[in-house]
Amino acid sequence: MVTSQRDLKLLDYVFHPRSIAVIGASNDEKKYGYRAVSVLKTQHFKGNIYPVNPSADMICGLKSYPSVKHIPGKVDLAQIMVPAPLVPAMVKDCLSKGVKIAHIYTSGFSEAGKDGKMLEDQIVRIAGRGDLRIVGPNCLGTYCSRCRLALNHRVGMEVGDVAFVSQSGGLTSSLIQAGNVRGFAFSKAISVGNCADLGLVEFLEYMASDAETEIIAMYIESLRGDGRRFFNVLRKTTRKKPVVIFKSGNTRRGREVAASHTGALTGDYVIWKTVLSQAGAIEVRSLAEMADVISGLKRLHPIPGKRSLAIIGNGGGQSVISADMCSEFNLDLNDLSAHTKRKLKSLQLPAGTSTKNPIDLPASVLRRKEGHFFKAVLEGVTSDRSIGAVVLNLEMETIIYDRSAENPSIHYLVNMVKAAAEARSPTCAVMVVLRSSDDPKLQSLKEEIAMRAKRLAMPVYWDLRSGLKALEKIIYYSDYLRRNRFPKWTGGGNGT
Amino acid sequence: MKQGGIIGRLLVKAYEQDRSLLFEVEAKELLRRLGLRTPAFKIAKSKRQACFEARKVGTPVVLKVLSPGVVHKSELGGVRLNLRTRGEIGKAYDEIMRSATRSIGDRRIYGVLVERMVPQGTELIVGATTDEKFGPIIVFGIGGIFVELYKDFSMRLIPITARDANEMLKEIRARDLLEGYRGQDRLDLDELVRILLAIGGRDGLMASFPSYVKAIDLNPVVVYPRGSLVVDGKFFLHQRKR
Known part of the structure; x- marks a missing residue:
């Protein structure tokens, strides 16, 4: 949980890392480990790129290291894309190297069932022994136009002041593309994945205080953790910056207080609607609507x-x-x-x-x-x-x-x-x-x-x-x- | 609201008895302590007593079955309205006992509540619930037995301010009903705001006793151009952790 300015400062390393280690980098063009390195390279990331692979000397024309511990310089951010069972060992390496943020792309954690959940808890425990913070697991990348941290090869890198905090990686790149046509550009974007450690609330709080961000967009499927905290952070944020939210997954919850009329009225989605409007957020029901509203906020x-x-x-x-x-x-x-x-x-x-x-x-x-x-x-x-x-x-x-x-x-x-x-x-x-x-x-x-x-x-x-x-x-x-x-x-x- | 006050003691007692619902008489006491008005009532355990008490509270009266196990009384024939004569009251008493016994067994029936029939007014609901994710929530809307049919309500996370309460009144579709629809007098909106704050305000019941009160149904709250009466108030409690 982010509570202090120091914690918020730490999140700067998610978007403005001076160096990135790609753990699970690969020379196999079909693999994500290849794509990740080549995206950083071709989109001209402003910082050092360190591919990590125990059995390669060079990846994408860059010197590769057998482990993150072998990297000579400091590492701010590690992108981890090795198979799930290997992730805990990599997180341990990151901890002893003094990496600030471990961004875990790999899936097969809490979203996949009980065993995955145990593995996820294990990672969080390891990171908690030091100051290492986790993004993900089970998520796509981070985007920062200023330091040219890209999601993929095709996404535009125009600098703007819209931030997107999303529970879907696919939607992140779709909205950035939409902005390209509709005339708004992004400061930062992140797909948060399972939110094992850092999640929607932390990144919302970060964007609220981010000087490069004027408008915040969010895509939410389900909120992990304390809803009240989300509400309080959201209400504080909308005083200064508009927050446009697309909430999906609005099926009715199993009602706990079935005997009360009030309980029967208050389905899950109705409560979300209340939370969003009471906190002053702008609610939209599709990505297209989201682009429409942002475009209006930028240009009206x-x-x-x-x-x-x-x-x-x-x-x-x-x-x-x-x-x-x-x-x-x-x-x-x-x-x-x-x-x-x-x-x-x-x-x-x-x-x-x-x-x-x-x-x-x-x-x-x-x-x-x-x-x-x-x-x-x-x-x-x-x-x-x-x-x-x-x-x-x-x-x-x-x-x-x-x-x-x-x-x-x-x-x-x-x-x-x-x-x-x-x-x-x-x-x-x-x-x-x-x-x-x-x-x-x-x-x-x-x-x-x-x-x-x-x-x-x-x-x-x-x-x-x-x-x-x-x-x-x-x-x-x-x-x-x-x-x-x-x-x-x-x-x-x-x-x- | 004080933890050690009468309201607190009442809630603690029910909680310690592991009840999920306050008894109707407790609920009326609680409402009174919250500064909300309820119709005059007496308890009767026989037909004769029912007729006797009816004269005391003043006719016409309503008879309601008094049983800890019943949440929705009217659905099992446990409520009779607008009774004036001894004959009407006696007949209604018998019928209530018969249908209630049929559905819940006679051991859990204490008798009936003899309640002054309230004058015609606008039936509204003020409710609260506790969401797993977001905590206590307050609801205001069109009340009566068709609440779930009309689904005309507004909602806020608790605590609310007086401004929130005023906005909630304006957010329902039938807001014109409150403002004096078709030549009727405007309802007592200040009174409604007062009720909403008593339940959902910073110092209201839900915010003061979140670990005891899980949900509330005040339905109907009958509102008049001046004042209001809470005709039925249900207080659902959290279960003790075992």
């Missing part, structure tokens, strides 16, 4: 605190649909102020334009002056003090197939996204939703728009529901801070 400026929105779109049907959706997510489509309406009128919008919220603009208005005219319309709305965020709800195809059916052009759309970025006001954020059919021809255009949007630090969503849902969750967090009289969160930065 200012972070919306009011439930009142304005939606500007093309198409009468969409206006009705978007109004329904707002009501579903408990978001308000307020009337625009008289001042704003006058301003919009003075722009001489064509007949058929509705200045009621949601605002329906004909495609011709969107295209006027190659999309620039649109900026004046937007600015009229974003300066309305009663509106906390404007959602642009645009149907892509009408706009890009304007000139001909053969040659789609994103020229107008890009101008609109630019206009949206410029129209943001100190009181009103702008979010862009670009709807389209599944036409594969659009894919590359979408990627291009996403890239431009990334540069403009604009949040772009590909369907209205995802956008509004993320917006609602972010407003929920602002509201939580306000209700508790905590300072506003301003860590979103400029979207980089």
